[in-house]
Amino acid sequence: MAQTNKPAAQCPVFTNQKCELCEINDIMFQCKDCDELMCETCQKSHLKSKASKNHKMVCLISPEMYQINKTWKKCQSHTEEDLLMYCNTCNVPICRECIASRVHPNHSMVKVEEVIDTKQQELSNIIRQTNEKSERYKDILKTITRNKMQFSKSVAKTIKESKARNKQLKIRLDNIESEYIKQLENKDKVHTEAMAKLEQRLLKEMSDLNQLIQQCESKQGQRNVEMAQFVTGIMQQVDKYTYCEQPDEESPPNLITRDVDDQELKDLFGHLDMRRNPEVDHLLQLNTKVPTAIPVIDVKIISNFTSENTQVVTKSNDQALLWRCGERGISLVTSDGDVIQHIHTDFCVYDAVVSTSGDLFVTEDGGNTVKKITRHNLITDIYTEQYKYMARGITVTVTGNVLVVLYNSRDCKIVEIKTSGKHIRTIHDPVNNKQLCKFPHYEKIVVLNKQGQRRFKYQAEGRQLKESFSPQYVVTDTQGHIIISDYYNSVVHVLDKNGKFIQYLISPEHGCHWPVGLDFDNHGRLWVCNTGKKEIDIIKYL
Template sequence: MSKSYGGGYADVLQYMQLSNLQGVRYKFCSYLPLHGEVDEVIDTKQQELSNIIRQTNEKSERYKDILKTITRNKMQYSKSIAKTIKEIKARNKQFKIRLDKIESEYIKQLENNEKENTEAMAKLEQRLKEEMSDLNQLIHQCESKRIERNIEMVQFVTDVMQRVDKYTLPEQLDDVSPPKLITRDGYNQKLKNLFGHLDIRTKSEVNHPLQLNRNIEPAISAINAKIISSFSTINSRVEATVNDQAWLWRFGFSGISLITSDGEVIQNIHTDFHICDAAVCTSEDLLVTKWAGNIVKKITRDISIKDIYTARDNYETRGITATDTGNILGVLHNYKDSKILEITTSGQYIRTLLHNLADIIQLFEDPRFICTNINGDIIVTDKGKVVAVNKHGQRRFIYHTGWRQHKKSFIPHYLVTDKHGHIIISDFDNSVLHVLDRDGKFTQYLITPEQGCDRPIG
């Protein structure tokens, strides 16, 4: 039989005879390739083994990436715990001794939560390290078997495929969501509610970090906005901050106030200058531009006021806004031209946008106020229109339209964007709020004269 079928085939039959596998002999003989086809089978299995090595290497790299994310998450999580504790203590200063008990309670919750979640992340880290070590050993075994050309190698490939499938690779981890101190202000509420409550994640959510984003309540779209409160005030501009609070000031007048959504005044700040516009930066400090002046000022939490930027060449500071990157954009204008200025929150110059880079024309005629959108666009109220440019200064769109029934002039006084990219514009003459999509297409009027909107300014 060795002469008839070749040495390789005789070896297989001899192995089966020694094993006394008569029933299996018939099964092997029924489909086992003859002559050179055995080499083709081995070549195929070697190719499969190479694919297994490649796939396993890819899995191992994914493990490395996830472990790096866990390491970064642990560091960021501990830092965020420390930061939140500082916020709690700073918040406590407003209420003095009566809130010491709440402070102690919340810090204990944070520390317990940190311990629990850090332990959970450490366990996940350890499991991934052990599995990655097993995968690396498996890779070495596969490498040593790849040069073999025998029936044992064929069976080894089958076994390896089953072993590799047993490893369930976690998906790429998102950054862990830090705890936050959520405050609710209103002097008629109970003291504890006034102080706020902790938004912290559970142990199970830390073990499955991809679920964190799914648990976050989606942002309310401007299209679905409803009037929740109204109150009378002599002020006309508003800059929303955290905790249902906002800064309120009167365009071209001195002084600025921090209020609740019900109009209750939390804090009044006197200024010896008139204010044009204001923006809250990531540190929650307030940046303001001087009306009919060339100064950008910072008002810190301890109510210190200092100049951080002075415009030159007769430029006047106008609108100002904070960006997602933590920097500040401001509008500068003089009798010749206008430009957009980008600076840090400490006043360090970054860049200016002056012309349309495509055709070297002025981007704006008489720009006033400014905001940014989620897609990176910079949007400015101009003379009878709203102009949007991308982050490189190339014009994206121009919106200029009026109330379609009354045909009054379109005078955009202020604008903001929501977390879905909608652009909301206050139309002074027509007493409406326009809502555009992120590409500048009109969507709807948000509030109309029939709903009580009367010459909106901010």
């Protein structure tokens, strides 16, 4: 008789498909020669037939399932009884005797065939879900493979950029060295030539004086009119030679240096951006984003002019509004410092912003009102906050609405209003619906998203500052950089859009002293109120 192969299960154990020969029992075998599906009984008969006794049979279930299939229709407690029902409460199949013995009183029961159908559907769902997860894993593996390749390529690229940056700085240092050496050599040449000329002059005058001495010695002892006339003439010649004092030694040149710590060198060289890759974080939170070198920003102060003002908001390409808190009025000046117009107010301006329409929106110093100043200098109140709040900072959003910071001794919030003054929303802390902060101190920068949720804060951590971090004004440029004026440290910080420090835009080395107001004009130039020097600096770096 032909041997029956019993491989691992290739179809569900309790299949509803009936034998193609008897059409009564469930299939368990397949004849590879006849390509027929049959139950165990028909399989035995098939192999006993002379015509098919050598046919190859394949068992469609595993050996373990084969044994289970042989006994699954009989009750385990009453081995002679067929299974008729399935107890949903106990999750077991039961027979007639199980029901009669009331072992499962008041339990939920269904026919065994219905349970098999249900379990068959569940099994199909499990297979589908498992396949979906398997496909998802394949996608993740592809993403990881791609990310590894991109990461390695970018690391190699960044290493190349780092070497290039190092070479660039070395070239610039070599140029500085060459320039200093050239200056020193020129200085040495000029000094040597000057000393040589002085030496030649002294040697010649010494020779002339020696000749005069010999002439005087030849007349010494004579007591006549000729000697008297000689003395009169020789005195005139001696007076020609000025008395030469010992020349002061010229101070030799020195190279004046200062210690540069590692952090300053890193700031000069650049920073590595090692932020997380959101795509991979979403999948496995496994890899980091490709590192990129942040280039050092080259800064150029293109102009400046004298001014007592501390606040600035640009109005056009070459014009800006300047004022000091606590003073009544705002001056419109050019980039050369010429005052074009002075807008007088009967209140003190705290902060101001220019809308896209050219209208000016201001907050009153010590007041709770937002005022609008039109291009024709018509001043109107558009929004007044109640409950003893005071209006502080003000800005215009990309959608043209106005954001105003309001505070009192217990609370700080932001309101968004239309240019007409209509209230749109109030931004509180969305986590606990409480105040964003208490009285706004100048000690840190808190960045919110559009929904008012906190993204990050910046307190100049690791910046080795001489004084406490004292942010006064914050603006952003077209590249997403965050620019912060640090009053007590006389520096302007530059951060990327995620709050990572890049470098100081200007510092005391650039003549920065107590910066306050900041704003960009349409040329991308930054106007800085340099209050310590009482001037406005206009900077180009983009």
